Structure formats: C-alpha cells, structure tokens
C-alpha cells in the first residue's frame with residue numbers, strides 16, 4: 001500500500017513539558033477520495049523498559065511509583081507496579097535502559113537482551129518503547145535504586161509466579177510490564 005499523506009498544518013498546542021501538537025493532514029481513503037483530518041499528537045520522545053530476572057531464584061525485579069494519570073483514572077492510591085523504564089533522553093535504547101536500571105533499581109547490568117519494540121498508544125502518543133530483559137544477581141547491586149531528582153521508586157523483588165498471579169488479580173495493570181512477564185513465561189522456561 002502506498003501512503004499518500006500530506007501534512008498541511010502543524011499547530012503547537014503545548015510545549016509546557018513535552019510537545020502536544022495538532023496535525024491537519026490530507027488522507028486518501030481506500031476509495032480514492034482525499035479528505036482532510038485533524039489529530040492531536042503527544043510527543044514525549046521514545047523510551048525503553050526492562051524486566052530483570054534471576055533464573056535460579058525464579059524471581060523478577062519490578063518497581064512501584066506514583067503515577068498521576070492512573071490516579072485520575074480509577075487507580076485508588078495512584079501507585080503502579082511496573083517494569084523499570086525510562087525515556088531515552090538522546091541515548092541509544094541499550095545505553096538508556098542500562099542507565100535507568102541503575103538509577104531506578106540499583107542494579108548495574110552489563111548484558112541486556114532486546115526482545116521487541118512497540119508503539120504503546122498509537123492513536124495519540126508518538127512513542128516507540130524498546131523492550132529488554134536481563135539476568136540479575138546479588139553481585140550486580142551498585143546502589144539502592146529509587147530514582148533520581150524527585151522520583152520516589154520502590155524496588156520489588158518478587159517470585160515470578162507471584163508476579164504472574166498479580167496480573168490475574170489486577171494488582172499489576174501496566175501494559176509494558178504484562179508484555180514482559182508474558183514474554184519471559186513464553187520464552188525462558190521459567
């Protein structure tokens with residue numbers, strides 16, 4: 001299929017933190033008719049996420065932090081359990097995820113395995129998220145984690161089976177985290 005998109009206007013709605021724009025574009029429908037559409041697009045850069053696992057102990061490392069968007073949409077105390085993740089901030093995905101892993105979880109990991117990449121909210125957010133997994137062990141601890149600046153991140157070490165159960169019960173409700181837990185279940189013979 002050939003794309004025949006023509007951007008005809010790009011209006012900045014907010015650059016208060018990240019960038020929200022309204023795009024007006026010509027889009028050719030399957031029947032050949034060209035119509036003009038407008039969509040709001042939020043650009044907060046690309047990100048990376050990682051699931052740390054220990055094959056011997058059959059455990060994983062997750063994080064817990066306050067997420068205001070979930071609080072205003074039904075998550076009672078706003079706390080969310082997630083795989084470690086962060087924005088790339090101009091780095092390559094592998095460099096960025098090693099940096100975020102050390103900042104958020106305290107583990108300094110040298111070998112990471114990229115498993116896939118995905119648009120996580122393609123109707124409105126530009127972001128591609130790069131997904132990684134890595135083995136961790138006690139020897140990899142470099143600091144106590146918790147994040148940088150005003151971040152307040154708890155580090156959780158959980159039995160893998162318990163984490164999977166928490167997906168079923170709804171205690172884990174974050175898309176990237178569920179994707180990574182299921183990847184591990186499918187591919188790592190856990």
Ligand SMILES: Nc1nc2c(ncn2[C@@H]2O[C@H](COP(=O)(O)OP(=O)(O)O[C@H]3O[C@H](CO)[C@@H](O)[C@H](O)[C@@H]3O)[C@@H](O)[C@H]2O)c(=O)[nH]1
Pocket residue numbers: 017018046047048049085086087088100127129150151176
């Ligand atoms: N002051 C201010 N700070 C903000 C704002 N938006 C984000 N921040 C702060 O910017 C920092 C970004 O931290 P990262 O660890 O780099 O990113 P993240 O928020 O964990 O994002 C990760 O998870 C997201 C949700 O799953 C992913 O969308 C994203 O790709 C990334 O993987 C956080 O401290 C966050 O509070 C804002 O509007 N104002």
Ligand SMILES: [Mg+2]
Pocket residue numbers: 084085086087104
């Ligand atoms: Mg983060």
